[in-house]
Amino acid sequence: MRRTSSARTVLAFAPLLALGLSLAACKKDAAPPEPTSSAEPVEEVSQPAPMTAEDWIRANHKDAVSSDLGQLQYAAAETDLDGDGTPEVLVYLGGPMFCGTGGCNLAVLKREGGDLIQVSETSVVQLPVGVLDSKSHGWRDLAVSVSGGGMTEGISRLRFTGSRYPGNASVEVSADAAPISKPLITEDALKPLD
Structure with a gap:
């Protein structure tokens, strides 16, 4: 009889023992494993390079780039014309x-x-091309050389109209104007478009 009562006692405590063991198994002893570096690296999205003068010529003057009449030449310079801190691009197309x-x-x-x-x-422009300190509608005036085609040789001051510069450089020619002191695009700057 003695055996039966100790067996009953063990059986009575068996559920408590099972509960204790299962709770002990849930105890956190160690931190979870760190993720491994085998994950794919995230590629950074790169910004496209800013358009160059050459890109602009190719995109906007395809007929001249592929012309059989002769090779297109150009010269480019950058300067801030409108005072916003970002330089504008002047492109002389030859x-x-x-x-x-x-x-x-x-x-x-x-x-x-x-x-x-x-x-x-602007058409009818000769080199050199420069920029003046004077402004019209917040944009610096351009100074371009003019000659040939029956006009008097001189310097033309191109004034910004509020939306653009004049379409023809012969509009304001001064035969007695001083030479362009700081040319942006010089007479020897032309190069072929590759």
Whole structure:
């Protein structure tokens, strides 16, 4: 009988013993394992490079780039014309598609994000091209050389109208103007578009 009562006692405590063992098994002794470095690295999204003068010429003057009439040449310079701290791009376009007896074309481009947006394009421009300290509608005036095509040789002051520079450089020629003291684009700056 004695055996039966001790067996009963053990059986009575068996559920408590099982509960204690299962709770002990849930105890946290160690920190969870750290994630391994085998995960794929996250690629950073890179910003596209800002548009260059060459990119702008290719995008906006495809007919001149692929012309059989002769090789397109250009020269570019950057300077802040509107005082916003971001330089505008001046692109002098040379070659048979852009030049006549009076000169070639000068494009003024503004950066917007990574793109170049055309502000104006002026024809009948000779080199050198410079920038004056004077301003019109908040933009610096341009000084360009003019000659040929029957006009008097001189310097033309291109004034910003509030939306663009004049379409023709022969509009305000001064035969007695001083030479351009700080040229941005010089006579020897032209190079072929690669």
